[in-house]
Amino acid sequence: xxxxxxxxxxxxxxxxxxxxxxxxxxxxxxxxxxxxxxxxxxxxxxxxxxxxxxxxxxxxxxxxxxxxxxxxxxxxxxxxxxxxxxxxxxxxxxxxxxxxxxxxxxxxxxxxxxxxxxxxxxxxxxxxxxxxxxxxxxxxxxxxxxxxxxxxxxxxxxxxxxxxxxxxxxxxxxxxxxxxxxxxxxxxxxxxxxxxxxxxxxxxxxxxxxxxxxxxxxxxxxxxxxxxxxxxxxxxxxxxxxxxxxxxxxxxxxxxxxxxxxxxxxxxxxxxxxxxxxxxxxxxxxxxxxxxxxxxxxxxxxxxxxxxxxxxxxxxxxxxxxxxxxxxxxxxxxxxxxxxxxxxxxxxxxxxxxxxxxxxxxxxxxxxxxxxxxxxxxxxxxxxxxxxxxxxxxxxxxxxxxxxxxxxxxxxxxxxxxxxxxxxxxxxxxxxxxxxxxxxxxxxxxxxxxxxxxxxxxxxxxxxxxxxxxxxxxxxxxxxxxxxxxxxxxxxxxxxxxxxxxxxxxxxxxxxxxxxxxxxxxxxxxxxxxxxxxxxxxxxxxxxxxxxxxxxxxxxxxxxxxxxxxxxxxxxxxxxxxxxxxxxxxxxxxxxxxxxxxxxxxxxxxxxxxxxxxxxxxxxxxxxxxxxxxxxxxxxxxxxxxxxxxxxxxxxxxxxxxxxxxxxxxxxxxxxxxxxxxxxxxxxxxxxxxxxxxxxxxxxxxxxxxxxxxxxxxxxxxxxxxxxxxxxxxxxxxxxxxxxxxxxxxxxxxxxxxxxxxxxxxxxxxxxxxxxxxxxxxxxxxxxxxxxxxxxxxxxxxxxxxxxxxxxxxxxxxxxxxxxxxxxxxxxxxxxxxxxxxxxxxxxxxxxxxxxxxxx
Numbered sequence: 001x002x003x004x005x006x007x008x009x010x011x012x013x014x015x016x017x018x019x020x021x022x023x024x025x026x027x028x029x030x031x032x033x034x035x036x037x038x039x040x041x042x043x044x045x046x047x048x049x050x051x052x053x054x055x056x057x058x059x060x061x062x063x064x065x066x067x068x069x070x071x072x073x074x075x076x077x078x079x080x081x082x083x084x085x086x087x088x089x090x091x092x093x094x095x096x097x098x099x100x101x102x103x104x105x106x107x108x109x110x111x112x113x114x115x116x117x118x119x120x121x122x123x124x125x126x127x128x129x130x131x132x133x134x135x136x137x138x139x140x141x142x143x144x145x146x147x148x149x150x151x152x153x154x155x156x157x158x159x160x161x162x163x164x165x166x167x168x169x170x171x172x173x174x175x176x177x178x179x180x181x182x183x184x185x186x187x188x189x190x191x192x193x194x195x196x197x198x199x200x201x202x203x204x205x206x207x208x209x210x211x212x213x214x215x216x217x218x219x220x221x222x223x224x225x226x227x228x229x230x231x232x233x234x235x236x237x238x239x240x241x242x243x244x245x246x247x248x249x250x251x252x253x254x255x256x257x258x259x260x261x262x263x264x265x266x267x268x269x270x271x272x273x274x275x276x277x278x279x280x281x282x283x284x285x286x287x288x289x290x291x292x293x294x295x296x297x298x299x300x301x302x303x304x305x306x307x308x309x310x311x312x313x314x315x316x317x318x319x320x321x322x323x324x325x326x327x328x329x330x331x332x333x334x335x336x337x338x339x340x341x342x343x344x345x346x347x348x349x350x351x352x353x354x355x356x357x358x359x360x361x362x363x364x365x366x367x368x369x370x371x372x373x374x375x376x377x378x379x380x381x382x383x384x385x386x387x388x389x390x391x392x393x394x395x396x397x398x399x400x401x402x403x404x405x406x407x408x409x410x411x412x413x414x415x416x417x418x419x420x421x422x423x424x425x426x427x428x429x430x431x432x433x434x435x436x437x438x439x440x441x442x443x444x445x446x447x448x449x450x451x452x453x454x455x456x457x458x459x460x461x462x463x464x465x466x467x468x469x470x471x472x473x474x475x476x477x478x479x480x481x482x483x484x485x486x487x488x489x490x491x492x493x494x495x496x497x498x499x500x501x502x503x504x505x506x507x508x509x510x511x512x513x514x515x516x517x518x519x520x521x522x523x524x525x526x527x528x529x530x531x532x533x534x535x536x537x538x539x540x541x542x543x544x545x546x547x548x549x550x551x552x553x554x555x556x557x558x559x560x561x562x563x564x565x566x567x568x569x570x571x572x573x574x575x576x577x578x579x580x581x582x583x584x585x586x587x588x589x590x591x592x593x594x595x596x597x598x599x600x601x602x603x604x605x606x607x608x609x610x611x612x613x614x615x616x617x618x619x620x621x622x623x624x625x626x627x628x629x630x631x632x633x634x635x636x637x638x639x640x641x642x643x644x645x646x647x648x649x650x651x652x653x654x655x656x657x658x659x660x661x662x663x664x665x666x667x668x669x670x671x672x673x674x675x676x677x678x679x680x681x682x683x684x685x686x687x688x689x690x691x692x693x694x695x696x697x698x699x700x701x702x703x704x705x706x707x708x709x710x711x712x713x714x715x716x717x718x719x720x721x722x723x724x725x726x727x728x729x730x731x732x733x734x735x736x737x738x739x740x741x742x743x744x745x746x747x748x749x750x751x752x753x754x755x756x757x758x759x760x761x762x763x764x765x766x767x768x769x770x771x772x773x774x775x776x777x778x779x780x781x782x783x784x785x786x787x788x789x790x791x792x793x794x795x796x797x798x799x800x801x802x803x804x805x806x807x808x809x810x811x812x813x814x815x816x817x818x819x820x821x822x823x824x825x826x827x828x829x830x831x832x833x834x835x836x837x838x839x840x841x842x843x844x845x846x847x848x849x850x851x852x853x854x855x856x
Contacts (some may be wrong), residue, residue, distance in 0.1 A: 062283025079322025143711025
């Protein structure tokens with residue numbers, strides 16, 4: 001194999017073809033199929049055309065199904081053309097042979113929604129998918145067989161994978177491209193094991209079961225940034241793990257990556273052919289447990305969408321980079337380095353960081369300063385043109401040279417930062433931006449004298465050069481201007497201040513909207529309508545809409561104060577004037593409490609539980625029970641010893657609370673380290689009943705464990721012997737699960753008097769107050785320690801009042817809320833009380849929808 005393969009360590013397709021030397025990445029070459037999706041040596045092809053794969057992670061199992069359409073619409077609005085979708089095995093097969101594809105696990109419905117939203121799918125089928133899931137999505141029952149060694153060629157493991165994939169592919173195969181959204185399937189994730197045949201076996205199984213789209217791996221190491229990478233132009237350069245900031249852990253303050261657009265532009269400058277921003281849409285662990293150390297919320301500093309669907313500043317950063325990439329997709333997908341361009345040399349002589357890409361016609365130059373800020377003076381000898389480009393340490397600025405727009409018109413030179421390029425029939429629209437107090441210069445060459453329609457004062461025509469030069473200086477952060485001329489086709493330049501570009505939205509098939517803080521959706525076609533998402537406060541917002549069709553007016557709409565039409569610019573200006581108060585927090589003061597668990601009672605009927613000589617690790621639930629009946633000849637004090645527990649146990653003897661072991665694993669750690677626990681207990685003469693409630697904070701992610709038995713490294717519950725003095729306790733019964741539903745609890749008014757340490761239940765009711773906003777509720781549990789939440793019978797996740805999490809609150813899906821609601825909390829630190837609990841609201845996500853129509 002040629003040396004260039006060494007540079008594919010962050011490539012989509014690696015190490016899958018013929019057997020190779022261990023650790024040597026290889027580019028997969030599939031035989032021609034009917035999927036319409038494949039690779040060549042340079043780029044990803046779809047229907048024979050090179051495309052950039054711009055993927056954002058959307059985890060259906062972390063988002064309520066009612067909110068799937070919103071997250072997919074927001075992903076498309078951010079310029080992504082693909083969604084990265086992991087499929088957790090433990091969600092869909094929680095028990096061996098028992099499959100689930102309903103509700104939040106309805107993968108078929110989610111893929112069909114992706115297709116309707118015109119989004120391709122990179123489907124990560126595992127068997128190990130990582131995704132910050134408990135054990136990377138591997139089901140716990142794999143640990144029931146000692147001979148089953150996960151992530152290996154173990155026959156027991158491969159047989160289980162094959163049975164799982166056979167059921168999964170019944171959903172996936174009919175939805176492969178070209179008829180469906182699935183254009184790529186990823187097996188495994190970050191595999192670094194020594195069994196070189198393992199990945200080949202997985203690939204053979206996938207191909208043998210009917211997968212026609214490319215089968216790929218993740219990058220062997222996450223691409224944190226593109227600094228120092230030098231990739232040959234004749235090799236595929238992509239990453240499925242672009243994640244500069246990892247998901248936050250318990251107690252972490254979420255870090256932000258405010259210059260994430262600079263990371264993406266640097267990748268484009270160095271020739272990236274595709275990327276997946278796995279951590280794009282935040283979510284909540286409602287259906288499957290998180291990996292240890294991660295909280296109930298799934299969030300990182302590179303997410304553009306919050307748990308409730310609100311925006312972060314990275315949404316705008318991704319819009320800028322993604323729509324730029326799509327504007328020049330035919331160029332970037334086939335570009336080589338433009339190392340000898342004279343403009344590039346001018347930047348390098350000034351000591352700037354500079355890269356160039358060219359497809360032989362169009363040249364794109366990317367520059368930034370190593371420190372400070374200033375203006376780069378450029379001179380184009382070919383055009384006899386001088387221009388300045390404002391540059392700083394971040395982000396990269398780009399210069400466009402010789403880009404064809406139509407058969408007879410090309411963008412010969414531009415220092416304007418291109419936000420998007422839209423084609424509305426014959427009309428070409430370039431949306432560009434520039435910093436305040438800087439001048440952008442654009443030069444167009446066309447074969448005939450153009451007719452100037454708008455902005456003629458800033459445009460000049462040189463008949464000898466057949467060149468029109470546009471110069472515009474941005475004076476303030478709300479500045480915008482239109483420049484329209486007719487050559488062989490209408491050319492429309494929308495120039496914006498850089499800050500205004502953050503509030504600009506490309507509504508594919510409908511038009512371009514400028515000045516909106518958020519967009520919920522849009523309707524293309526003859527009846528164009530846009531749903532604005534507005535903050536819950538008094539606001540007057542001026543917006544502009546550039547329709548794709550012949551719309552000229554805004555029908556009378558509540559909240560729209562005025563509207564006008566500029567015929568030369570084909571622009572509808574309108575003002576939104578509305579007044580809405582913020583949602584009012586609901587304090588929860590009337591609490592009831594109850595102690596005890598029926599499972600701890602000596603006379604509890606556990607005949608339906610699993611019988612086992614010694615305790616075994618438990619499965620997928622956050623809680624589980626063990627019971628053991630034993631006899632002693634005489635009463636007295638004894639020491640009860642647990643050789644190893646994970647993550648914590650609460651012990652009852654003969655129905656009485658004994659104690660709770662320390663929870664040592666609120667940070668990530670492998671469970672093959674011993675965590676013993678011991679208690680002094682008083683036994684009675686004759687039969688005694690020991691009941692143990694075990695707690696699961698999410699199993700270790702297993703990212704470095706290969707060819708191992710699952711239960712030994714990642715099990716939870718009682719993981720070793722239990723001794724009463726020197727005597728081991730035998731003949732146990734165990735069961736997973738703990739929920740308040742169906743329990744006969746003796747509720748009483750909660751007071752501050754009770755200070756016993758045993759876990760307690762708390763219950764409260766609250767109304768759902770009507771509000772015009774899409775209210776995103778968060779439960780703030782001040783005064784509490786750690787435990788679990790149920791809302792109207794739905795498990796809403798685990799909570800841990802530690803560090804930043806103490807005041808952040810816990811997301812509750814809107815679909816679960818009724819007019820009157822019941823919340824039940826299991827508080828494991830029994831001395832804590834819900835003294836300052838309230839139902840608050842996420843301001844970034846609680847937005848008011850306003851539908852605005854546009855008519856001819």
